Every structure is written in C-alpha cells, then in structure tokens.
Amino acid sequence: xxxxxxxxxxxxxxxxxxxxxxxxxxxxxxxxxxxxxxxxxxxxxxxxxxxxxxxxxxxxxxxxxxxxxxxxxxxxxxxxxxxxxxxxxxxxxxxxxxxxxxxxxxxxxxxxxxxxxxxxxxxxxxxxxxxxxxxxxxxxxxxxxxxxxxxxxxxxxxxxxxxxxxxxxxxxxxxxxxxxxxxxxxxxxxxxxxxxxxxxxxxxxxxxxxxxxxxxxxxxxxxxxxxxxxxxxxxxxxxxxxxxxxxxxxxxxxxxxxxxxxxxxxxxx
Ligand SMILES: O=C(O)CCC(=O)C(=O)O
Numbered sequence: 001x002x003x004x005x006x007x008x009x010x011x012x013x014x015x016x017x018x019x020x021x022x023x024x025x026x027x028x029x030x031x032x033x034x035x036x037x038x039x040x041x042x043x044x045x046x047x048x049x050x051x052x053x054x055x056x057x058x059x060x061x062x063x064x065x066x067x068x069x070x071x072x073x074x075x076x077x078x079x080x081x082x083x084x085x086x087x088x089x090x091x092x093x094x095x096x097x098x099x100x101x102x103x104x105x106x107x108x109x110x111x112x113x114x115x116x117x118x119x120x121x122x123x124x125x126x127x128x129x130x131x132x133x134x135x136x137x138x139x140x141x142x143x144x145x146x147x148x149x150x151x152x153x154x155x156x157x158x159x160x161x162x163x164x165x166x167x168x169x170x171x172x173x174x175x176x177x178x179x180x181x182x183x184x185x186x187x188x189x190x191x192x193x194x195x196x197x198x199x200x201x202x203x204x205x206x207x208x209x210x211x212x213x214x215x216x217x218x219x220x221x222x223x224x225x226x227x228x229x230x231x232x233x234x235x236x237x238x239x240x241x242x243x244x245x246x247x248x249x250x251x252x253x254x255x256x257x258x259x260x261x262x263x264x265x266x267x268x269x
Contacts, residue, residue: 008090017094021139021163022199022209028086029145030204036147039077040106040227043068050251058114066113069105070247078104082231087143091233094208095138099233100241102140107228109155109220117185118194119262121232122211123170132168138235139165139210146201147227154226157207160214161197167212173261182257186214201228216262 009017017023029036044065048055053074056067072079081087082104091099102125122133125140133139150156173184185191194214199207209215211232220226234242250259 008093017208018165020159020161021165021167021213022159022207023094024199024201025090025206025208026202027204028090028206029081032081033147033203035077036081036145036229037227039075040147040229043071043075043078043106044108046071046074050254054247054251054254058110060114061112064110064113065108066110067105067107069103071106072101072104078229081145081229087231087233091141091143091208095141095233095235097138098236099141100236101243102232102234103243103246104229104231107230109217109226109228111220111223111225113155113220113225115155115219116215116217117176117183117262118191118214118216119173119185120171120212120214121261123173123184124258124261125211125234130170132170133212135166135168137238139212140232140234140238141208141210142230142232143206143208144201144228144230146203146205146207147229148225149203150199150201150226150228151222152198152200154220154222154224155218156198156200158196158198158216158218159209160194162195163213165210169212171214182255182260183263184257184261186216191216 013023043053046053053071054069055065056069058064058066072082082101088099121142122140144157171186171190174187175181175184176188177183196216201207250256
C-alpha cells in the first residue's frame with residue numbers, strides 16, 4: 001500500500017467534511033452513467049446465486065429485488081469503478097491513509113420500495129459491541145453514486161447535519177419489530193429529536209459519509225425505480241483487505257443482527 005499523496009479536495013470541502021461527516025461531490029461519475037445503468041441492468045438479470053453474488057428482496061415483497069452485493073468478482077466494469085483510482089484516491093485522502101474496499105452493493109428502491117431505518121453503519125462493523133466508536137480506528141467511509149436521480153419523492157439519503165467527524169457517539173438502538181429482533185434502528189424518540197437533512201442527488205453525483213454519521217431514507221413514492229451504488233472502504237491499517245472474509249462470514253449467517261442494521265431486506269435464501 002502506497003502513502004496518500006493526492007490532493008483532490010479544496011480546503012472548503014475538507015472543512016465541510018470535518019464539520020459534517022459527509023460531502024456531496026456533484027457529477028463525479030457523470031460520464032460513466034450510461035455504462036453504469038447498463039451494467040446494473042445486466043446484474044439485475046443474473047439468476048440469484050447466494051454462493052456468488054448475493055441478492056436480497058423487499059421485506060414485504062419477496063419478488064422485488066432490493067439489493068445485490070458481492071458482484072465485483074463477476075463484473076470487470078464494476079470492479080474498476082469500485083477499486084479504480086477515482087474512488088480510492090478520494091476516499092484515501094479523506095481517510096488520511098490508504099483505503100481498501102470492504103464491501104459493495106447496488107440498492108434498488110423500486111416503486112413502493114421500503115425505507116432504510118435510521119442507523120449508523122459502524123454499529124454493524126467491528127465496533128458494534130462498544131458503547132462508542134474507537135478513536136484509534138479511522139472511520140470506515142461509504143461512497144454512494146446516484147445512477148438515477150434520487151429525490152425527496154423516491155427516498156433520497158437523509159443525514160443529521162453538523163455531526164462532527166470526531167464525534168464518537170453511538171446512538172442507542174431498538175428493535176421495532178418484536179417478531180424480528182435482529183432488525184435494529186436508532187431509538188425512535190432519539191430519531192425524532194434529531195434534525196434530518198434530505199440530500200437529493202443527480203445521476204453521477206457522489207455522496208461520501210462516515211460510518212458514524214446517522215442516516216436514513218424514506219420509501220420510494222414515485223413510479224420509477226431509484227438505483228444507487230454503494231462502496232464501503234476500511235482503512236488498510238485496520239486489518240488490510242477484509243472483503244472476502246466479510247462475504248464468507250455473511251454467507252454463513254446472513255440473518256445475523258450485524259447485517260440487518262437499518263436494513264429492510266431479507267436474504268434470498
Ligand atoms: O439507499 C438508501 O436509500 C439508503 C441506504 C442505506 O442507508 C444503507 O444501505 O445503509
């Protein structure tokens with residue numbers, strides 16, 4: 001792993017990042033949207049095969065594809081997007097150390113597709129059992145690239161603004177479905193007391209945010225599917241390349257609570 005020596009972001013962008021734990025980069029993949037859209041169509045037509053790519057369906061509509069993960073070993077173009085220079089250099093600059101892909105997914109939010117309950121991603125990762133995040137580990141970062149427009153109507157990402165990068169707070173969680181205790185989300189009373197900001201995105205826009213930032217999204221109330229790709233990156237110093245192990249572990253126990261945080265999907269088998 002080489003050192004981070006790029007400088008892609010302005011001082012103003014870095015200041016916003018430090019104060020908010022997220023950053024919006026309009027048009028980052030604008031010139032790749034036609035390809036991305038075709039590739040997502042290809043992947044959505046693959047026969048479900050949980051030993052390879054992993055497909056998930058809407059909780060209340062088992063025929064409606066909601067998410068596909070672990071597809072880069074089977075798709076060169078997508079592999080280049082998630083592990084290529086554009087994302088890796090940007091994420092490494094924000095992380096202040098070399099970053100490596102931890103996992104990737106496509107979120108399909110079809111018309112009527114379910115919400116993502118309020119959560120902090122990091123609760124599901126290594127620090128899940130702690131009461132606050134470990135200050136010694138640079139936060140894992142997610143990048144989303146909007147392939148379709150994400151709007152208030154179709155359930156764009158919502159975040160808690162002014163959440164400082166150095167906040168270590170883990171917000172208490174609850175299980176809203178007594179019959180499915182593995183589905184955890186931020187406690188409703190706390191969610192209601194927080195200020196939420198909707199972040200609409202255009203095709204090709206990127207949003208980067210930390211595993212500590214509370215976020216959520218609402219159902220898709222439009223009549224079109226909203227497709228977004230997500231990559232999650234860990235600091236290489238935190239265990240190196242853990243991607244294959246992550247998927248091997250998840251395949252053994254896909255319904256474990258750590259994979260269900262804020263997640264409205266049920267595995268395909
Ligand atoms: O795609 C969305 O609407 C939000 C996704 C999200 O929060 C997640 O996948 O953790």
